[in-house]
Amino acid sequence: MSIFDIHPDISQAETLSSEFYTDEKYFRESKEKIFARSWQLIGTTDEIDNLKPFTILESFLDEPVLFTKQEGNLNCLSNVCTHRGKILVEEACKANGIRCGYHGRRFDLSGKFLSMPEFENVANFPTEKDNLTNIPFDILGKLLFVSINPFANFNESFAPVIERLSWLDWKKLQSSKPLSRDYFVNAHWALYCENYLEGFHIPFVHQGLNEVIDYGTYATEVFRFVSLQTGFADTGENAFAFDGKTAALYFFVFPNLMLNFYPWGLSVNIVKPLQKDLTKVVYLTFISDETKLGTGAGGDLHRVELEDQTVVESVQKGINSRFYDKGRYAPEKEQGTHHFHRLIAEFMN
Ligand code: FES
Numbered sequence: 001m002s003i004f005d006i007h008p009d010i011s012q013a014e015t016l017s018s019e020f021y022t023d024e025k026y027f028r029e030s031k032e033k034i035f036a037r038s039w040q041l042i043g044t045t046d047e048i049d050n051l052k053p054f055t056i057l058e059s060f061l062d063e064p065v066l067f068t069k070q071e072g073n074l075n076c077l078s079n080v081c082t083h084r085g086k087i088l089v090e091e092a093c094k095a096n097g098i099r100c101g102y103h104g105r106r107f108d109l110s111g112k113f114l115s116m117p118e119f120e121n122v123a124n125f126p127t128e129k130d131n132l133t134n135i136p137f138d139i140l141g142k143l144l145f146v147s148i149n150p151f152a153n154f155n156e157s158f159a160p161v162i163e164r165l166s167w168l169d170w171k172k173l174q175s176s177k178p179l180s181r182d183y184f185v186n187a188h189w190a191l192y193c194e195n196y197l198e199g200f201h202i203p204f205v206h207q208g209l210n211e212v213i214d215y216g217t218y219a220t221e222v223f224r225f226v227s228l229q230t231g232f233a234d235t236g237e238n239a240f241a242f243d244g245k246t247a248a249l250y251f252f253v254f255p256n257l258m259l260n261f262y263p264w265g266l267s268v269n270i271v272k273p274l275q276k277d278l279t280k281v282v283y284l285t286f287i288s289d290e291t292k293l294g295t296g297a298g299g300d301l302h303r304v305e306l307e308d309q310t311v312v313e314s315v316q317k318g319i320n321s322r323f324y325d326k327g328r329y330a331p332e333k334e335q336g337t338h339h340f341h342r343l344i345a346e347f348m349n
């Protein structure tokens, strides 16, 4: 019987079996079944001048892709030569075309095969297969997303984010320096995500945060691939201007993206699996209002992160116990975690 059977009614449901986190088989399967089907935030449009290579989830999916830009036209291509598989572009550069450094195969910036030395007598050549595969990509503000084989189109996946932030001036979100900060967590990627998905633990784990967020009114909404937690401020000072009440909007986009909007800007967390018990969390910061930085719900993110890591690493030890397999959900507080487990079950089945 499949372990991926989470009751749709949260009041009856049991959590995901600990086997999902402890068995190497499921970690391996999650690559193609979950991550290759999802939209991954790969960088920002600021980074792309002309040719720029990226790797989708390095040390996990390890898919090499290449962004090209010419006269404002953006393409995302497979960065692997269709001859014998060399990586085509190793670092960002400027060029009008792509030439493989192994045997000289050439492509234009849309990925179309152009020429190849010594192939005059090759039968049925070239064909479609000699072009570089186009990889689906999309843009939100300046955030750049790619998907190897998307489960749903970008707009469907991100609809609640786009709709709820219709008031936001995306252009105002500037990158801060340093642009990013990495954390390494000794835990399964899903344990890190499900901790994020409930504010239930705030009064127990985050004393500081508890003082600026009115935990009693903390709200969770779930959509198809997104869940949204809204934190309300205890004073107008710590709130967004659009309603004078909201202190933070925490969007989770399945399977591994957190978009945290605060009155000062946006903090992005990308949860990158490395091993079944090791996860890298990348923080990217985009500031829209420097004067509000360091205040309110998004005040001391580093401290909150370390508090979360400590508790998640403790859970990682606990799920290996012979005496633990599954738990139950608090119906009013753990809808986000239930929704996440249901999506894992749907993708893994
Ligand atoms: S691998 Fe690219 S030309 Fe041979």
Ligand SMILES: [Fe+2]
Pocket: 195, 196, 201, 202, 205, 206, 304, 308
């Ligand atoms: Fe937390």
